[in-house]
Amino acid sequence: MREQQRKDAVWRFLTYAFVITMVVVMMVPLYWMLVAATLPQEQFLQFPPRLIPGTAFLDNFAALQERLDFLRTIRNSVLIAVVYTLLSLVLCSMAGFAFAKYEFKYKEPIFYAILATLVLPIQLLVIPLFLLMAQLEWTNTFRAIILPWAANPIGIFLMRQNMKSIPDALLESARMDGATEFQIFYRIALPTMRSSLAALAIILFLFQWDLFLYPLVILESADMYTIPIGLAQLTGFQRIYYDQIMVAATLAIVPMVVLFLVLQKQFVSGILAGSLKE
Amino acid sequence: MTNKPDYARYGRRRLIKGAGIAGLAGLAGCVGTGDPGDGGDGGDGSDGSDGGDGMDGEDGGDGSDGGNDMASEIDVWGWDVAARALTITADEYESENDATIAVEEFGRSAMKDRLQTNLLSGSGAPAVSMLESVDGPSFIDTGSVAPLTDEIEEAGVQEDFVSGKWEALTVDGDIYALPWDTGPTAVYYRRSVYGEHDIDPDSIETWEDFIEEGQKLPDDQYMLNLPEGDLSGVWRYQFRQLSGEPFLESGEVNIHNEKSLRVARNIKEIYDADIAANIEGWTSAWFSAYGDATIASLPSAAWMEGTLRDELPDTAGDWGVFKIPALESGGPRASNWGGSNLMIADQVSDEAQARGWDYMEFTLATEEMQLAMYDEYGLFPALETTYDDPVFDEELDFYDGQAARALFAEVAQDAPGYRFTADTPEVSQAIETELQRMINGEQSPEEAVQAAAETVAENTDRDLA
Numbered sequence: 083m084r085e086q087q088r089k090d091a092v093w094r095f096l097t098y099a100f101v102i103t104m105v106v107v108m109m110v111p112l113y114w115m116l117v118a119a120t121l122p123q124e125q126f127l128q129f130p131p132r133l134i135p136g137t138a139f140l141d142n143f144a145a146l147q148e149r150l151d152f153l154r155t156i157r158n159s160v161l162i163a164v165v166y167t168l169l170s171l172v173l174c175s176m177a178g179f180a181f182a183k184y185e186f187k188y189k190e191p192i193f194y195a196i197l198a199t200l201v202l203p204i205q206l207l208v209i210p211l212f213l214l215m216a217q218l219e220w221t222n223t224f225r226a227i228i229l230p231w232a233a234n235p236i237g238i239f240l241m242r243q244n245m246k247s248i249p250d251a252l253l254e255s256a257r258m259d260g261a262t263e264f265q266i267f268y269r270i271a272l273p274t275m276r277s278s279l280a281a282l283a284i285i286l287f288l289f290q291w292d293l294f295l296y297p298l299v300i301l302e303s304a305d306m307y308t309i310p311i312g313l314a315q316l317t318g319f320q321r322i323y324y325d326q327i328m329v330a331a332t333l334a335i336v337p338m339v340v341l342f343l344v345l346q347k348q349f350v351s352g353i354l355a356g357s358l359k360e
Numbered sequence: 361m362t363n364k365p366d367y368a369r370y371g372r373r374r375l376i377k378g379a380g381i382a383g384l385a386g387l388a389g390c391v392g393t394g395d396p397g398d399g400g401d402g403g404d405g406s407d408g409s410d411g412g413d414g415m416d417g418e419d420g421g422d423g424s425d426g427g428n429d430m431a432s433e434i435d436v437w438g439w440d441v442a443a444r445a446l447t448i449t450a451d452e453y454e455s456e457n458d459a460t461i462a463v464e465e466f467g468r469s470a471m472k473d474r475l476q477t478n479l480l481s482g483s484g485a486p487a488v489s490m491l492e493s494v495d496g497p498s499f500i501d502t503g504s505v506a507p508l509t510d511e512i513e514e515a516g517v518q519e520d521f522v523s524g525k526w527e528a529l530t531v532d533g534d535i536y537a538l539p540w541d542t543g544p545t546a547v548y549y550r551r552s553v554y555g556e557h558d559i560d561p562d563s564i565e566t567w568e569d570f571i572e573e574g575q576k577l578p579d580d581q582y583m584l585n586l587p588e589g590d591l592s593g594v595w596r597y598q599f600r601q602l603s604g605e606p607f608l609e610s611g612e613v614n615i616h617n618e619k620s621l622r623v624a625r626n627i628k629e630i631y632d633a634d635i636a637a638n639i640e641g642w643t644s645a646w647f648s649a650y651g652d653a654t655i656a657s658l659p660s661a662a663w664m665e666g667t668l669r670d671e672l673p674d675t676a677g678d679w680g681v682f683k684i685p686a687l688e689s690g691g692p693r694a695s696n697w698g699g700s701n702l703m704i705a706d707q708v709s710d711e712a713q714a715r716g717w718d719y720m721e722f723t724l725a726t727e728e729m730q731l732a733m734y735d736e737y738g739l740f741p742a743l744e745t746t747y748d749d750p751v752f753d754e755e756l757d758f759y760d761g762q763a764a765r766a767l768f769a770e771v772a773q774d775a776p777g778y779r780f781t782a783d784t785p786e787v788s789q790a791i792e793t794e795l796q797r798m799i800n801g802e803q804s805p806e807e808a809v810q811a812a813a814e815t816v817a818e819n820t821d822r823d824l825a
Contacts, residue, residue, distance in 0.1 A: 124671075128644060209481045216483045298470055299477045302484070314470035322642075 112335075119328040126324045139329065146316075146326040152333065154305060155312040158224075160337055162308060163290040166228045170286045171279060173233045178241020179267050183253060193242070196235050204295060212299050222302040231290070237282050244278040245271060280348030287341055309334045430715040433460040434708075435486035437475065439468040441666070442490055442540075442700060445733040449723040452732075461719055478705070479504035485705035487716035491537050493699045496528040498782040500536045506706035507534040511717050517725040520745045524696055527777030536703060538724050539742035541733075543661035543698035544771035545597055546681040548668070551760055553581065553656040554680075567626050567685045574635035582655045585646070586636035591627060591795040592788040593697075596778075597659070598623040601695035602687060603776040606787045612825040615787060616813035622687050624795060624805035631799045647671055659684055661697035662768045666738040669758060677757055681764045683771060694774035699742065740768060747773070783820045790815040 120139040181193050220226040256266050294310040316327045438446050443465035450461035478485035479502040525539035559573045574583030604619040637655050639646045649655045651672045683693040704716045723729050730741035747769040755761040790812040798808035817824050
């Protein structure tokens with residue numbers, strides 16, 4: 083018995099040691115980013131690198147803000163990502179519900195056609211989408227960034243998988259009680275999907291938050307830029323403004339971190355939710 | 361099988377690949393490495409070049425300017441210091457003409473990605489934009505860059521620029537851009553280190569001399585940096601130094617010839633002589649090694665001065681330059697590394713194109729403007745007629761009194777042209793891979809250049825020369 087306990091303890095020790103090592107490996111670049119954001123450019127290029135935070139964060143931020151209105155850039159990104167996430171959640175959950183719980187003609191082919199669009203790289207879509215937006219005279223608008231991706235195939239897939247687990251009997255009894263189809267969706271199905279919706283929210287938010295090439299082409303004026311576009315403007319040719327880039331990158335992850343912390347619990351259980359079927 | 365430089369053949373595949381590389385580079389937050397060769401891959405010849413009219417909104421520049429058929433307002437795109445240099449000439453131009461020149465500054469790779477999409481889709485491009493020589497053919501390939509042959513001929517300015525600039529801007533006999541700055545090469549060296557170890561830069565004529573002098577340094581100091589990962593950059597400037605061309609005019613792959621082999625052997629000799637450090641370029645370790653003189657010399661181009669001044673201010677006054685060593689005694693010692701141009705998008709209105717050309721000619725073919733941009737931002741003029749200006753004979757403190765600009769001007773005039781194509785990135789990649797295997801002792805220089813040529817031929821569907 084004691085032998086077994088000792089064995090368990092060793093295993094636990096090794097597991098923790100491994101996990102802690104991995105955490106350190108992953109946190110070092112983040113830590114370096116935070117430190118570098120507080121250093122003037124000359125110290126950034128020092129080797130070996132300085133690992134203690136400096137005091138130049140506000141100076142770097144002021145220089146950044148002078149070069150590019152970065153606070154506005156963050157605001158743009160947050161606005162686009164939030165609106166996109168909410169809209170996409172509505173569309174994906176409705177489509178997912180339809181695919182999971184209704185029978186209609188060509189249901190399977192349509193579903194697989196939607197899934198198949200996942201293999202199209204964004205680079206392939208940029209030029210046709212740009213032309214479309216130019217014809218609609220939507221270039222340099224936020225709606226041109228939000229709408230084309232609103233019905234997200236990953237989202238539809240995820241919601242369909244999760245909604246399949248809702249017992250048909252539950253929906254049927256609601257129907258017997260006189261609920262409309264929309265009430266069934268909204269009152270019965272959606273509330274059971276909270277953790278999946280939270281997970282999907284993070285995925286969608288992150289997708290839009292990181293989008294680069296497409297907004298780069300669509301957004302023309304500097305006051306419309308999102309964070310990735312703003313960051314790309316900081317990289318010139320002969321001089322790269324590491325100090326400003328690090329401040330910008332540090333600020334850029336704040337909303338993501340906040341969102342994740344808020345939804346963390348739901349996120350983990352949501353990701354696991356579709357993995358087992360009854 | 362391939363009888364002409366076939367720019368438009370690999371259309372869709374190249375478009376996807378080009379966009380993919382550009383996109384990935386962007387997503388990865390790819391920063392400029394300073395190697396003008398690392399830009400995104402080329403664009404495509406056929407798709408989308410016909411879009412154009414009817415939907416380019418503001419950029420076309422409306423409103424003619426009092427009867428001379430030039431738009432009253434145009435957009436101009438550039439990146440970094442180049443864009444800021446353009447604001448100097450835009451102000452001057454505006455004060456002499458009744459027109460507005462709106463200069464927009466971008467990040468380097470961001471602008472390339474965006475401009476390429478605008479050119480391919482026929483919409484959204486500015487009248488005038490910056491074009492790196494290395495990207496010349498791949499952007500021209502989009503079919504959306506306006507030919508300027510007639511304008512250049514009419515203005516009679518072709519002879520005023522260094523001859524080595526034109527080749528990358530010419531496709532099928534038409535010229536598509538006007539040269540701006542150029543990157544004459546030289547070896548930057550630390551005077552104190554050379555002095556301390558009795559290395560005489562004047563005695564270095566060939567790479568053999570360079571290696572021999574380098575042996576005088578102690579074990580913890582290096583004569584130069586030869587990073588695995590940028591062997592193709594080294595190969596290219598030396599290959600160009602020998603007037604090597606990666607492709608024949610008829611399109612065949614030509615990187616396994618005697619000149620390429622000579623360069624590969626030279627790189628191996630430098631590597632085997634143990635005088636080279638192996639530090640990735642433009643990293644903090646790299647700057648640090650030049651800052652504390654662990655590495656004593658830096659073969660680069662005229663634009664490097666600005667970087668050294670900015671990043672290593674403490675070393676000012678301790679630098680000197682000499683021409684890059686010849687590969688054999690009496691051989692050429694001039695090459696070129698980098699350089700940009702201005703181009704006009706043919707999707708904008710005729711009036712905007714006319715205004716664009718007028719502004720371009722003023723900016724690039726006027727000595728005063730070129731010198732102003734050189735003075736303020738260190739953009740070494742490709743306009744040869746400026747080289748008589750006294751500013752080139754000035755003794756500079758940064759070089760401890762050496763008249764370095766005169767040396768760069770001499771190199772600029774001697775530097776051979778180079779046939780960049782949309783397949784240039786393929787060449788860089790293949791050379792990089794094979795030369796790395798060579799210095800790791802896995803193959804001989806002969807095998808390395810042969811293998812690289814075969815890879816390029818296969819990937820680009822060309823024949824071997």
